[in-house]
Amino acid sequence: MTEGVIVGGWGFVVAAYCITAVGLVAYAWSLHRRTQQQQARKDKS
Amino acid sequence: MNRRIAPEHWVGLAAVVLILTGSTLGLFVAPAERHMGEVQRIMYVHVPTAWSALLCFTCAFIAAIGSLWTGRERWDATLVGAAEAGVVLNALLLVQGSLWGRATWGVWWDWDVRLTTSLVLLLLFIGVLSLRSFASGSDRRASLTAVAAIVAYVDVPLVYFCVRWWRSLHQIQSSPATVDPLMVLPMRVNAIAMALLSTWFIVRRARLELARRRANETALPDRLPLNEVHHD
Amino acid sequence: MSAIRSQTLTLLAKDLRLEWRAKARLVAVGVFGLLALVVFSIAVGPDSKALTAGAAGFLVIALLLSSTLALAESFRIEHERRALEGILLLPVRSGAVFYSKAIANTLTLAMLAPGLSLFGVVLYGVELRPAEIGSFFTLWLLAAAGLAAPGTLYAAMTSQLRSRDVLLPLLLFPLVVPVLMASCKAMTLVLAGDPMGQLRSWSLLLLCFDLIYWSLGGILFPYVIEEG
Numbered sequence: 001m002t003e004g005v006i007v008g009g010w011g012f013v014v015a016a017y018c019i020t021a022v023g024l025v026a027y028a029w030s031l032h033r034r035t036q037q038q039q040a041r042k043d044k045s
Numbered sequence: 046m047n048r049r050i051a052p053e054h055w056v057g058l059a060a061v062v063l064i065l066t067g068s069t070l071g072l073f074v075a076p077a078e079r080h081m082g083e084v085q086r087i088m089y090v091h092v093p094t095a096w097s098a099l100l101c102f103t104c105a106f107i108a109a110i111g112s113l114w115t116g117r118e119r120w121d122a123t124l125v126g127a128a129e130a131g132v133v134l135n136a137l138l139l140v141q142g143s144l145w146g147r148a149t150w151g152v153w154w155d156w157d158v159r160l161t162t163s164l165v166l167l168l169l170f171i172g173v174l175s176l177r178s179f180a181s182g183s184d185r186r187a188s189l190t191a192v193a194a195i196v197a198y199v200d201v202p203l204v205y206f207c208v209r210w211w212r213s214l215h216q217i218q219s220s221p222a223t224v225d226p227l228m229v230l231p232m233r234v235n236a237i238a239m240a241l242l243s244t245w246f247i248v249r250r251a252r253l254e255l256a257r258r259r260a261n262e263t264a265l266p267d268r269l270p271l272n273e274v275h276h277d
Numbered sequence: 278m279s280a281i282r283s284q285t286l287t288l289l290a291k292d293l294r295l296e297w298r299a300k301a302r303l304v305a306v307g308v309f310g311l312l313a314l315v316v317f318s319i320a321v322g323p324d325s326k327a328l329t330a331g332a333a334g335f336l337v338i339a340l341l342l343s344s345t346l347a348l349a350e351s352f353r354i355e356h357e358r359r360a361l362e363g364i365l366l367l368p369v370r371s372g373a374v375f376y377s378k379a380i381a382n383t384l385t386l387a388m389l390a391p392g393l394s395l396f397g398v399v400l401y402g403v404e405l406r407p408a409e410i411g412s413f414f415t416l417w418l419l420a421a422a423g424l425a426a427p428g429t430l431y432a433a434m435t436s437q438l439r440s441r442d443v444l445l446p447l448l449l450f451p452l453v454v455p456v457l458m459a460s461c462k463a464m465t466l467v468l469a470g471d472p473m474g475q476l477r478s479w480s481l482l483l484l485c486f487d488l489i490y491w492s493l494g495g496i497l498f499p500y501v502i503e504e505g
Contacts, residue, residue: 009084012148016087016141017068020094023137024242027130028057031249038256045263113500161454168451175447179438188500189434193448196427199493200452203486207455 067234101131126250423456
């Protein structure tokens with residue numbers, strides 16, 4: 001394998017960080033919503 | 046109504062602060078790597094995600110054993126939380142790795158040890174969660190989930206061991222001693238951040254699971270007439 | 278230890294009798310495997326080199342697909358007239374129930390070997406020399422055992438649930454990746470030649486997986502079928 005520097009690649013870096021952020025936030029949001037729904041169900045009963 | 050902030054939210058807050066710090070360090074402060082250039086910065090989020098995913102699955106494994114051993118619902122709830130968080134992190138780690146692979150190897154996917162093992166791990170624990178959702182009416186749900194989680198976890202070293210006999214393209218781990226401290230720092234900060242975030246995920250999901258179970262178990266109405274105060 | 282052994286053998290006799298009575302089902306499962314082989318050759322195309330090179334893989338996949346049918350069936354019978362609960366009322370160790378079922382399933386899958394292999398030899402242009410037949414069928418038996426043990430455990434789990442037909446392959450396939458890899462690799466070496474003498478290593482690996490899965494299955498099976 002030739003040694004060299006990969007030029008650029010910022011696009012990949014930004015994509016990786018953004019997708020990670022979106023994924024984590026989305027899951028946290030999903031947890032929050034489900035907890036709220038459960039709380040609402042409990043309060044109604 | 047007294048709204049105390051649940052203790053795990055402080056953990057979550059710390060995680061957010063740390064992950065922003067670590068990512069900033071990783072993106073803007075750490076130097077570019079000699080061979081890989083800027084692309085190496087993906088590692089500051091990829092490696093911590095991988096460690097945390099494995100941590101979550103290990104937690105699920107321990108919770109599964111606890112669930113089978115004691116039969117107590119806390120273990121079962123923790124198992125669900127850890128499995129779900131692990132699946133989310135594992136999915137993210139495959140996407141991150143795929144981006145990195147495309148940038149460095151030129152391919153979106155390769156069948157080397159770590160990638161194959163990671164994919165199989167994801168599929169195994171998706172199976173565990175699927176089993177649980179299909180077992181929702183069963184009184185054996187907890188033990189079935191626990192058995193599936195134990196088998197899934199034990200299978201991972203087997204897959205790793207088996208695929209390792211093939212040639213591997215994946216990066217050999219570099220020891221921190223040989224790496225620039227400015228590169229070690231964002232890695233460590235993000236690793237702690239991800240671990241704390243995983244803890245928050247697991248605790249929140251476990252609480253949700255326990256709340257759902259309590260709600261399902263309540264066959265009688267919550268308020269019996271005796272307890273009610275009638276204002277005429 | 279001897280109690281488990283004798284109980285296993287008794288239950289095994291029962292399971293084998295059941296399998297024998299349902300031999301039409303075994304034929305159907307075998308035909309399904311053959312169909313899978315045909316479909317592979319259509320999908321991969323007329324390139325005979327690709328077919329020959331991948332022959333072992335196709336055979337193992339055909340075995341895997343057939344196993345999902347056979348395994349699901351093995352526990353459907355038990356649930357039909359609540360037979361499993363009847364057995365558990367007796368002083369029978371759950372381990373014995375597992376091992377008898379797993380052995381019966383292994384033998385069922387092993388019985389597919391001659392038919393599928395013959396078809397494979399014809400369809401894929403593979404050369405199976407007489408000297409290699411022993412190794413080939415031993416590997417087949419080990420692969421069948423590696424699929425049957427986790428398959429029996431999961432069949433027991435999913436037979437109690439809805440959408441069991443979807444769940445069993447979903448759970449089983451990722452789990453048996455080591456068995457698939459090791460048996461594919463080993464069978465390819467038997468069929469295509471083994472210049473570097475790797476066959477022993479892969480066979481031992483396959484044997485190790487089998488031992489691990491069979492032990493784990495026996496330990497975890499009680500938790501799956503007994504009342505909490």
